[in-house]
Amino acid sequence: MIYIIAEHGLYTYRIINIYDGWGVMAIIMNLGCKITKKSIWIAVLFLAIQMAVPFAQVAAKSHEVSGEQLESSPPESSKILSADHSSFDVLNKDFASGLELTKACLSCHNQSAKQVHTSPHWEWSGLNSKTGQTVGKKNVLNGLLMTISSNEPYCTLCHISNKWTEDTFDNKAEEQVDCLACHDTTGTYALKKMHQLRAKCSACHVDFDKSKARDVVRKPDLTKLAKLVGKSSVQTCGSCHFFSDGGDGVKHGDLDSSLFSATKEVDIHMAKDGEGYDCTTCHKTEKHKMQGSRYMPASKDIRGMDVVGGSRATCESCHGIEPHPETVNDKLNDHVARIACQTCHIPALARGGVPTKTYWDWSTAGRLNDEGKAIIEKDGQDRVTYSSQRGSSQWEENVVPDYIWFNGRIEHLTLTDTIDPSGVVQLNSFAGSSDDPESRIWPVKVLRGKQPFDSENMTLVTAHLFGKEGDAYWKAYNWEESIDTGMKAAGLEFSGKVGFVETEMRIPINHMIAPAKDSLQCESCHSKNGRLADVPGVHMPGRGANPIIDYLGIFLILFSLAGVIGHATLRVVLRHRNNRKA
């Protein structure tokens, strides 16, 4: 008897496993043949086990996360991991330079520099295995500050090296790795980027030395910082990534300084009162290499949850491929196949109060005031709408992204590609279509603008922007000379003739996931003129497809109503007449 009951229970368990939502029904049907108290208890027990498994998984995960949270917060004695760096003699001395400090770090972490040297953060260059193109900051061109060649002293403020800014930079030297760039836990090290971070001048320019006619600049206390090193944090990553292309929120729209202290509404994962994640919770890092790439986004992740490997910087690696609670027709989970998670769960960009640039017109740059000095014009919200150095700009908050079919392949226009200046030049192109099973509908930020091009060779150009010499655009406002220098540095030809061409550039959107309550609703897209109104190759109920059917249908209904009413009227009238005759 016990055996039979146990079999009942197991059978029920198996049924529940297969048909989840039908589990309760299965129990009733299964036990219908022989209901005993014991068999019900066993079935309930198995159901309880079944239900407990996901809870246990969630509990295990949240435990893991809170562990990481502790590790990434500014160090207090209780939050030190397996080693207390302040007790190491090798760090307990004055460091003349960052190079000295790095040597001290490497004396224990003897593989770290080797790992960093082969990472995208160091190389700024790499092969896009999906397209065969060589990408990375060193190689690509954008519609913002164009390229880094000839502008290294400015652009490499964000390189994790000690001295790329100087000509003598040896990128093979291990001591050149700037460990503190990522491992400072005090949030004060990003000194060299302070201009970008909009710090107060007096934070570093502590005095003025009259004898040398030069500011006295405070240097970081490397010894103190070295003793407090720890895991990277939102602060360390954000000090570069939130300020891409020269300012807070300029480039991405889903990455800006509001994430340093994000509210739940801005980013449910990173909010301290939300999940409290830092960047590496999702961009899982091993041997100094991070998961995730803006150049090769995972447009569709069908591997799902990865308990062992951890996050691959995709939503699916934590949420699985059926992330929504099952419903009667489960349409929400069906959407996963064709709609990127980001499309519904990032309802708008720049939601944290920091605007992002949506338009950058270089063609108006260079206008100076009567005294020949550079101009800066701002709108009522303190946004720079015009500067002599950078031309005209438009900024926006709560930007609704564009939506496109995207299969993860992005091709970048290069400085050697011929362009057609009569149209809008696409600086990058996102491949994908509804026919391609790898493609999903993705949100992208679109940056529009005008930028200089070689009107004889019909190529885009780069310009030498930053520098103290006369050929730097931000010094002398001469496009021909600054482009000449820029193109020479890039090893490319320049005819000397400058024009301006309209350009567009797209950036995939991944961050600033909103709380579920703020995600898009069905009608955001399933409506006439909804968000996906212009996305081709997809049939969506409610988008108003084939209106001719509606017109015909409504006509048919009206026609039959008219027929019925006409028939009824005739009946009444004619019978009335007949009755009178009679």
Add this chain to the structure above:
Amino acid sequence: MTNRIYLFTRFERFWHWTQAALIIFMAVTGFEIRTLYHLFGFEQAVFLHTFAAWGLIGLWVFAVFWHATTGEWKQYIPTMDQIVLIMRYYSVDIFSDAPHPYQKTRMKKHNPLQRLVYLSLWVFIYPAIWVSGILYLFYQDWQAWGIAAYLNLEVIGIIHASSGFLIITFLIGHVYLVTTGRTTFIHIKAMITGWEDVDHTGRESD
């Protein structure tokens, strides 16, 4: 002199009115999904439409079973006999208060025109709407079912919506015609109680 005949059994009446309610409800929610108006909101409309669809499919399974086992399916065997007479009645004679030409009996309760219309509903429109509806609902599984290459969601949508419009057109005609009996509510009463008054020849009119 009048006779009463038992035209509609209890199941038949239950089936008829439940189906009527579900069809009207599905039309209301269905046309909202096509965004012809706003009532429940898209998400609720889809949920309710799908929910009602499963109900209606279940009902049809029972109805088909009932028709098959009781032999009532024979009521739908098409016939051209008297069809001209019936059409003449509805287009001409009805206006002069002439009696209905068809004589109902328990096993021949539908006149030839009704037979044709109901049969086409059963054979063409209902299958069209529920096959297209199920394909619509299970779009995600086309690949797994191996039918993705032969189907187009756009076309499925057109078939589904068109069938919906045709059913509503039928409904309008149907509702009107049931009021053209000897008295306005005589047929509706029969559909509620099961019993209909006919004269000694079986004709409905006196």
